[in-house]
Amino acid sequence: MTPEATLARFREYMVGPSRFMTLVSCFELGIIDALRETPGLTAAELGEVAGAKPDAVEQLLLLLVKEGFVAQDETSGGYRLDGLAGVSEKLIDQALADLYMIKAVTLRQLFYLTETVRAGEVVALKELYGYDGDLYGALGELPELREPWARLMDTVTAHVDPWFFENIDIPAGSNVLDLAGNTGLGAVDTLKLKGSPGLRVTTFDLPDKEAECLANFRAQGVEDVCSFIGGDVFDGVPEGFDVVLIKHFLPMFDKSDVLRILDGVSKSLQIGAQVHVLVPVFPEDIKDPDNYTVDFYSSFFVGCTMGKGGPQKLSTWQSWLEESGLKVTKAVMDDWENLPPHALTAEAVLSATKVA
Numbered sequence: 156m157t158p159e160a161t162l163a164r165f166r167e168y169m170v171g172p173s174r175f176m177t178l179v180s181c182f183e184l185g186i187i188d189a190l191r192e193t194p195g196l197t198a199a200e201l202g203e204v205a206g207a208k209p210d211a212v213e214q215l216l217l218l219l220v221k222e223g224f225v226a227q228d229e230t231s232g233g234y235r236l237d238g239l240a241g242v243s244e245k246l247i248d249q250a251l252a253d254l255y256m257i258k259a260v261t262l263r264q265l266f267y268l269t270e271t272v273r274a275g276e277v278v279a280l281k282e283l284y285g286y287d288g289d290l291y292g293a294l295g296e297l298p299e300l301r302e303p304w305a306r307l308m309d310t311v312t313a314h315v316d317p318w319f320f321e322n323i324d325i326p327a328g329s330n331v332l333d334l335a336g337n338t339g340l341g342a343v344d345t346l347k348l349k350g351s352p353g354l355r356v357t358t359f360d361l362p363d364k365e366a367e368c369l370a371n372f373r374a375q376g377v378e379d380v381c382s383f384i385g386g387d388v389f390d391g392v393p394e395g396f397d398v399v400l401i402k403h404f405l406p407m408f409d410k411s412d413v414l415r416i417l418d419g420v421s422k423s424l425q426i427g428a429q430v431h432v433l434v435p436v437f438p439e440d441i442k443d444p445d446n447y448t449v450d451f452y453s454s455f456f457v458g459c460t461m462g463k464g465g466p467q468k469l470s471t472w473q474s475w476l477e478e479s480g481l482k483v484t485k486a487v488m489d490d491w492e493n494l495p496p497h498a499l500t501a502e503a504v505l506s507a508t509k510v511a
Contacts, residue, residue, distance in 0.1 A: 172262070177218045179254050186212065187239060190225065195233035249310045250497045256307040260290070260300055261451075261459050268458040276462040290460040291407075314494070315433070315502055316341075316402075320348040322487055322504045323431040325398050328353030332396040334420065335388060335404040336360055339368035343375045345400065357382045359393055388416055392423040399424065402433040406456060407464045410475065417479035424509040430481055435466040436488055436503040445491065448500040469503050481507035 156164065181187055184205035189196060198209040198216070205212060216234060219225040226237035239247070264271075264279035271278045280286040284300075286293045294301040325331060328351060333341045336358035345356045358368050362385030372378040384393050389412075392399075399420050405413050420430060437448035448466050456464040467475075473483045485506040494501060 174218065175254075175257070175262070177215050178224070179258055181215055181219060182251060182254070184212075184215075186216070187225075187236070190234055190236050191240075194235035195228070195231065197232050197234070201234065246495060246497075249495055252303075252307040252310045253497065253499070256303040259303040261455055264459040265454060268454060271458050271462050274462065277459065279459070289462070315489075316344055317348065318489055318493070319402065319431075319433050319502070319504055320344065322485070323349075323400075323506055324429075325349040325351070325354070326429075327351035329355075329397040330395065331356045331398045331400065332393060333358050334392065334399055334401045334416075336368075336400075338364055339371040339381065339383065341400065341402060342381050343371065343377060346377055346380065355380050355382070357384055357393070357396070359384045359386060359388070361385065361387065388419060392419040394423045396424070396428065398429045398431065400431050400433075405432065405434050405472075406452075406466055407461050409463045412463075413475055414479060417476060417481065421480040421509060426509055426511060428509045430476070430507045430509070432472065432476065432505045432507070434472050434503055434505070435500045436469045436472065437466050437500070439468055439470060447498075451499045466500065469505075472503065472505055476505060476507050480510060482510045483507045 184207060186201050186205055189201060189204045196204075198213045201212045201216075202209040216225055216227070220227050220234075220237075223238045224236070225234055225239065227234050263283060264277065267279040267282055277289055280288065280290070280293050284293065284297055286296065290300070294304055325345070331342075331345055331354065333339075333345065333356060336342055337360055339358045342356040342358045346354065358364075358381070360368070360383075365383050365385050368383045369378070372381045372383075386393070401416075401420070405416065408416065424430070435448060435452055437443075438446050440446075441449065453465045456466075469486055469488055473486050476483050483505055486503065488503040489501045491498070491501060
């Protein structure tokens, strides 16, 4: 790009936070819902709905009119939904889950991105909440983070987990380990979606997850075929399993730690055992115009979750698996056409077998 084009591109970054918060505020103020129910409301009427001055409402709606989300009648001054009118409420709710999580978890923390990169740990959690640790620990103590995070995760897993299980093979009667399986819901899904006579699933995670995990097994009536092992993956992986599932875990770490995890998994397995991995990916061509993964998830993992980690190319994940003695037998990326139009990343499944 020319210097002029480069600086013109800077404008997209300059106005990004303002655009984001203007859109979010119009939803939070009830303006969009009001226009969906009653098209033609004026700024004064919308001000009554929002509990705000009409002048402020007009200022916010300038951007939404410019972007084609909302339209304004020049004669009456009334507003109606334009582009937003054709979007189903279900898809709007899914997009809002992203927007609200970004506001609560990402936007605030990325103010400290520079400090976090230098420190190698999440600085914002200390500065904003006085919490010393990573996001995943903070979620258990801070509802202002947990609630928008959980809402988004519900929408993500509703699509991603069924797609993951559709694309893996678990032989009948296998003994399965769900690595970093949190509170056992992944183990329950394994039984529901890949169940077979004799199949058993064990959740492996930090010991403080045990009580909630076992409670979930009892609530789902699977306590006879599901179990829990407490431990730290960096201290060793339990042995004796035919299949290991690793979902939503590896991108939390840099290459050196990913290889430590995969080496531990590989050493725990007998020849021929299987590993199935679910990870976010970005295209092999980093300049692919549909590549939004690096726009969001790179700074999200580094700046907001662990102070490290991030998405990788599919070929990179494959090379790391094979470096650990795991021969990749399948590598498939979710089709963008199967994802909601607002999706920021696509996941990939990599299946591998332990070799000599």
